[in-house]
Amino acid sequence: MHLPFCTPHRRRLGWRTSDVSNRRVSRPRRIAMDGASDRNAQEEERKGVDEADFANYFCTYEFLYHQKEMLEDAARMNAYHDAVMRNAKLFEGRVVLDVGCGSGILAIWSAQAGARRVYAVEATRMAEHAKVLVEHNKLENVVTVLEGTVESLELPEQVDIIISEWMGYFLLRESMLDSVLHARDKWLRPGGMLFPSHATLYLAPIVSEEHEQKVEQYDDELDSWEYFVQRMQQAYGVDFRVLSDRFENEQRKYFLQTARWADVKPGALLAEPCALVTLDLSTVTVEELKTLNCPFEIQISEEKFALHDLDGPEELQAFCGWFDVDFRGSSEEPAAIPIKLTTQPVEHASTHWGQQVFHVHPSHLCVPGDIFKGHLRIQRNRHNQRLLDVWMDYAHTTQQGDRRSHVRCFYIE
């Protein structure tokens, strides 16, 4: 026995390989347990879930280092800052709820924009830092930091605006939107606003620099297993061959079916991106989020293809997914200046979200005009509702009319 614990990763701004990250160790913070014996089983069950959720999820957000990384993401920061400050009129005299406030930056901006009262809710001990920051910036008369999950807290009043930065990889990873929707249904006054108000998912086919490497790593693991099986038999008299298929499945899942973080450049795209779905956050339900069925149709583009400067067919090595969120105010009170935060592939900038890349193995040879049409189904992983399983079911139709169907499963972890 010797393995490191499940640990949140220490992501760096300069970090660009989805496989490599620095170690950072979790210090799961247990929710206080008193010994009362009259609590019912349901409460206890809930606590069991919270324990694991703290160990798995919240613990990643209790480091200033991680907050700093997010605060250094200029696209993220500028979009939220513009959304609040350029629409300060919407905030003036209003009551705001910041769900998962982290360092408290959005709550502080809301107060600076003129909010009458801001409730900043944070589940991790980052709440202590947020309190100090709020006081140091002399906003403690407006901003109240509350430590706990938004599901477990009571507020003294309804709110006019809910602001939150809840987006995970491919928008929905982390399932933190659930908490925002819970807060919306419980605390947002009728006609109140959500910041952001809308979210859209995109998909595009790409060539990927990492594709060959992933396939090679996978092949190397299988070769290494062969050697391992021989060695175990020879040196220790135990035949491991019966586990070969299981090992292969494990490695395929890890190297080929697990979506990778990447900073994709626009030149890698082989077609115009396809908008998969737009969520209106004022009406979408948690139930709807649990399984999203998104039809898509993608045609390989002459113009994009030409960038690759090839005569013959090009390899479609992966699909790549990302999201936008929009700050439009509400239908009753639209934002004077609607703001968009996009995580699309761009040339000389990127967000810390990057894009999620789904490697296709074997890859598709394609030429301009080829069509990829089908459905993408996003559903929560049944073992961990904060992770996602992505099913793709599509046909590749060539210009000659050749049509092949494919079904693939990916994991966003």
Add this chain to the structure above:
Amino acid sequence: MHLPFCTPHRRRLGWRTSDVSNRRVSRPRRIAMDGASDRNAQEEERKGVDEADFANYFCTYEFLYHQKEMLEDAARMNAYHDAVMRNAKLFEGRVVLDVGCGSGILAIWSAQAGARRVYAVEATRMAEHAKVLVEHNKLENVVTVLEGTVESLELPEQVDIIISEWMGYFLLRESMLDSVLHARDKWLRPGGMLFPSHATLYLAPIVSEEHEQKVEQYDDELDSWEYFVQRMQQAYGVDFRVLSDRFENEQRKYFLQTARWADVKPGALLAEPCALVTLDLSTVTVEELKTLNCPFEIQISEEKFALHDLDGPEELQAFCGWFDVDFRGSSEEPAAIPIKLTTQPVEHASTHWGQQVFHVHPSHLCVPGDIFKGHLRIQRNRHNQRLLDVWMDYAHTTQQGDRRSHVRCFYIE
């Protein structure tokens, strides 16, 4: 929001930098929850702990890839194989319990050595693989694989031998020995044997190639924070300076106080290693393990010092810790051929445990004859009982009689 989850790390045999590892995502396996409402709060509380323990700890052991890494550690494998096979007489006709059997290799060897019955207990779904391996190797009439924690399972009989590979970094990380001792007290017949039977911890002062890098990284983070504070004030009107001390503490803990995995070479040692404590596993208690107080006295060695080929003082940049375990049988039935598994620094080989390095900053300038004398206290981290806090309280006495005291705290994570 965007962070990867707490994830077990994909350690590689060729992996040598303690900061960098490959991502591997946890798939915490929830213990089945039925809806019975009459369970009492204590049971539920226990389950809460189990949930977090699965999320944090056990999930790391359910990958064949990790098992393969451990199975490829030749020092580990050869020691256990020799301990069983060269002392097969001790196993003949006996009942054996393998605690945390993983792939089942130790259970299989025990059966091959002639055991009458082997119970192989494994908490993760690796138990399924172990069952398949046992059947494939035609030992299902001897080896029974049981999925669950050893604390929660009932056996039909007492056992003659408990075999287990429970050792974590610096021996005690993971606190898996608790489970072995629990099994010993509940299931081992009086006079039964433990494989291994003894364990010893060692400490030695070293020069470290990584030391300067760690100090530089720490300094870089503090510089980066200064720039960050200025940027947040200028661009977004929020003063983060009040969090500077907290950020510095977080970074000091991570870069300078967290023990690092390293493959230390013998030439790095500045003194003979000091044996801190030897545990007799047949008698030690969980209570005793919770806090170990280990006196040490280390004298900088002329011979070791000479290896560094310097005229002036040398820097003691770190202390380095490791362990041995011994397979001696029991006092009633000593092993005919006692076997030792050591994780000490060696020139051309190493174990996957490596050594744990505790960086000393600022470092100590020392010359041969200098003495470092004090205590090392190993205690469980109060937030996660599988991690360790290590306190060092010692005096550095030079040959001129100059004496300085130091107290340092480290974390094994």
